[in-house]
Amino acid sequence: MRVRLFAFAVLALAVAAPSLADEPGPGGSKPPVPKTGEEVYRMYCQACHMADAAGASGAGTFPALARNERLGTAAYAIYMVENGKGGMPGFRSALTPVQVADLVTYLRTHFGNEYREPVTAAEVEAMRPH
Numbered sequence: 721m722r723v724r725l726f727a728f729a730v731l732a733l734a735v736a737a738p739s740l741a742d743e744p745g746p747g748g749s750k751p752p753v754p755k756t757g758e759e760v761y762r763m764y765c766q767a768c769h770m771a772d773a774a775g776a777s778g779a780g781t782f783p784a785l786a787r788n789e790r791l792g793t794a795a796y797a798i799y800m801v802e803n804g805k806g807g808m809p810g811f812r813s814a815l816t817p818v819q820v821a822d823l824v825t826y827l828r829t830h831f832g833n834e835y836r837e838p839v840t841a842a843e844v845e846a847m848r849p850h
């Protein structure tokens with residue numbers, strides 16, 4: 721139950737963040753817009769996949785992103801972030817192609833993953849419906 725509530729909070733944040741970010745709020749009241757891949761991970765992913773990306777299981781199963789060979793296929797990681805699957809929401813409408821590219825590049829080069837080739841915003845853009 722706690723995980724479900726948590727997931728809902730994350731979803732609400734994912735939906736609310738871009739629209740809020742568009743509005744010029746009074747000094748400093750805007751939610752921070754995550755700029756680096758790490759910031760995006762902290763804000764959108766770690767609630768389910770954990771700070772160390774080791775995943776979790778309990779009320780749901782959240783796969784580990786640490787030492788995850790599937791991240792070797794950049795397109796797979798991009799697809800999951802963009803579209804989600806099962807218990808994971810998609811983030812296409814919440815994140816820009818640059819944010820997704822930086823996030824996936826961060827994941828592929830941290831948490832024991834060593835896929836050095838950076839993911840580009842163009843790759844993400846190409847996978848979005850046009």
Ligand code: HEC
Pocket residue numbers: 727730761764765766767768769780781782783784785788790796797800801805806807808809811823827
């Ligand atoms: C609400 C919880 C939740 C959030 C938030 C979430 N995920 Fe997930 N994620 C999941 C679940 C559940 C799965 C397993 C989906 C399935 O296979 O049915 C998953 C699967 C994945 C996979 C595939 C792993 C594999 O081994 O196949 C990747 C990659 C991934 N998530 C990355 C991310 C990233 C990056 C973010 C942040 C943008 C994120 N997730 C946010 C719950 C979440």
